[in-house]
Amino acid sequence: MKIDKFWLSVLVILIAGFAFTKLADNEFYFFTTYVVLQGLIMAVAWNILGGFTGYVNFGSAGFFAVGVYTTVALNKAFGLPLPVLLLAAGVICGLLGLAAGYLTLRLKGVYFAIATLATALVLETIVNNWKFVGGAAGTYVLQPKGSFIFDNYIELLFMLMLVLAVAATAISRYLSSSRIGQGLAAIRDDEVAAECMGVPTLRLKLISTTAMGALMGIAGAPFPFFVTFVDPVSAFALVIAVNAIAMPMIGGTAVWYGPVIGALLLGAIQETATVTISSELNLLIVGVMLVLFITLAPKGIVGLIQDYKKKKGANNG
Numbered sequence: 001m002k003i004d005k006f007w008l009s010v011l012v013i014l015i016a017g018f019a020f021t022k023l024a025d026n027e028f029y030f031f032t033t034y035v036v037l038q039g040l041i042m043a044v045a046w047n048i049l050g051g052f053t054g055y056v057n058f059g060s061a062g063f064f065a066v067g068v069y070t071t072v073a074l075n076k077a078f079g080l081p082l083p084v085l086l087l088a089a090g091v092i093c094g095l096l097g098l099a100a101g102y103l104t105l106r107l108k109g110v111y112f113a114i115a116t117l118a119t120a121l122v123l124e125t126i127v128n129n130w131k132f133v134g135g136a137a138g139t140y141v142l143q144p145k146g147s148f149i150f151d152n153y154i155e156l157l158f159m160l161m162l163v164l165a166v167a168a169t170a171i172s173r174y175l176s177s178s179r180i181g182q183g184l185a186a187i188r189d190d191e192v193a194a195e196c197m198g199v200p201t202l203r204l205k206l207i208s209t210t211a212m213g214a215l216m217g218i219a220g221a222p223f224p225f226f227v228t229f230v231d232p233v234s235a236f237a238l239v240i241a242v243n244a245i246a247m248p249m250i251g252g253t254a255v256w257y258g259p260v261i262g263a264l265l266l267g268a269i270q271e272t273a274t275v276t277i278s279s280e281l282n283l284l285i286v287g288v289m290l291v292l293f294i295t296l297a298p299k300g301i302v303g304l305i306q307d308y309k310k311k312k313g314a315n316n317g
Contacts, residue, residue, distance in 0.1 A: 006173065010166050017162040021155045030158040032275075034226060036267030037161040038219055042240070043247035043259035044168045045215035050245070051253030052181060053208045054188030055105070056113045061241035062120030063093050063213050065127065067220025068235045072133045072141060075224070082144070082160070082222065089221035090214045097213020098206055105205045108191075124236045138231025141224040157222055168215050169260055175211065176256040184208055216244075239282050243267075246286045250293050252302030261301050 024030070042060060050056050067089040074080050074088055104115040128136045143153045150156045175181045183204045186194035195201050224230045243266065251262025266289065273281045297304050 006170075010170070013166060014162065017159060021150055021159060027152065027154050030154045032271040034154070034158050034161050035271060036264065037158075037165045038223070039243050039247055039267045040165045040260060040263035041161070041168045041215060041219040042244040043251070043263040044165075044172045044256075045212045045219065046244045047248040047253055047256075047259045048172060048175060048215070049208045049212040051248050051258070052176065052184040052188065053205060054191075055108075055205070055208075056245075057116045057212065058113050058241065058245070059100075059116035059118075059120035060216060060244035061236045061238070062116075062123040063097065063216035064220040064223075064240055064244075065120075065232070065235035066093050066096060066123060067217030068223045068230060069127055069130075069133050070217065071221045071224050072139060072230055075141065076133070076139075082225070086164075086218055086221045089217040093217025093220075094210045094214030097209040097211075097216075100213070101206050101209030105202065105209065120236065120241070124232055127232050127235070134231065136232060138229055138234075140229050141227075143225050143228060153225065157226055160222060164218060168218075169256070171211065171215070172256040172259070180204060180207060239286070242283065242286050243270075246290045248300075250289055250300055252300030254299065255302055258300055258302045265301070 021030075042064060045063075046057060046060055070089040070092050071085045074085055080088070100116070100119055104112055104119070107115055127133065133139055147153045147156045150159065175184070183194070183199050183201075186197070186199050187201050187204060191201055220235070223235070227234065247262040247266050248259035249262065250266055251260065252258030266286065269289075270282045270285055273279075273285055293300060299306070
């Protein structure tokens with residue numbers, strides 16, 4: 001029986017992650033890797049719409065924050081367990097992505113980008129005035145006492161985010177290689193031509209926005225237990241929205257593994273800068289790297305590697 005290399009890699013990663021929780025004795029490692037994995041999920045989610053379909057979304061933080069506040073509201077009202085909160089955040093944000101897509105996907109280019117940004121601003125305004133979840137002042141969220149088989153709750157959150165990151169990557173890989181992915185690529189290349197060829201463009205775009213919204217919400221759902229204090233400033237943070245765009249663009253948007261590469265690289269650089277210099281440099285790092293890659297390597301790291309292989313093949317031929 002032949003095992004797919006991808007799923008073998010997934011198994012190795014999950015085993016290594018579990019072993020990491022037993023070997024590492026400093027909680028700081030779990031905090032930093034959690035942040036990187038959170039960015040990875042958002043990068044993969046953004047790429048399903050922005051990379052595969054070609055619709056640039058500036059409202060990433062809005063969907064992430066809805067996932068955050070879904071957890072805050074349901075935890076405060078019913079005290080639900082985290083798996084249920086994850087499911088609820090995914091469903092609510094998926095439906096929000098579907099609704100937002102139905103309203104905005106008739107727009108194209110900069111108009112669509114502005115519409116998604118406006119959606120995030122509307123959501124932030126609603127949260128700022130929603131007293132049940134703390135409004136503009138924010139609210140505290142207590143971590144559950146139980147940590148399953150782990151020594152503390154941050155280890156559990158790290159392992160959870162690792163599983164979610166692997167799952168998000170697997171979904172992106174499946175969409176990329178399926179007929180859905182082929183249709184999304186056709187929309188990205190030439191939507192009018194795709195429609196003429198009989199591609200159900202609106203349906204595929206709605207699938208894309210729904211998947212994007214659901215994954216963004218799932219990335220945000222554990223966040224309140226990670227930071228223990230949530231306010232609109234942290235949930236709708238500019239760096240979250242910018243990272244979700246920058247990571248796939250740096251890694252490469254045309255393939256499913258591009259956002260993974262970009263997220264691991266940019267996340268590692270940001271966390272290293274946070275420890276050694278200052279967290280205030282995060283946006284500066286993103287800005288500089290984004291400008292460099294857009295200018296020098298618009299196809300990202302994956303594009304650079306592909307171009308190098310083509311030149312090497314041409315020279316050998």
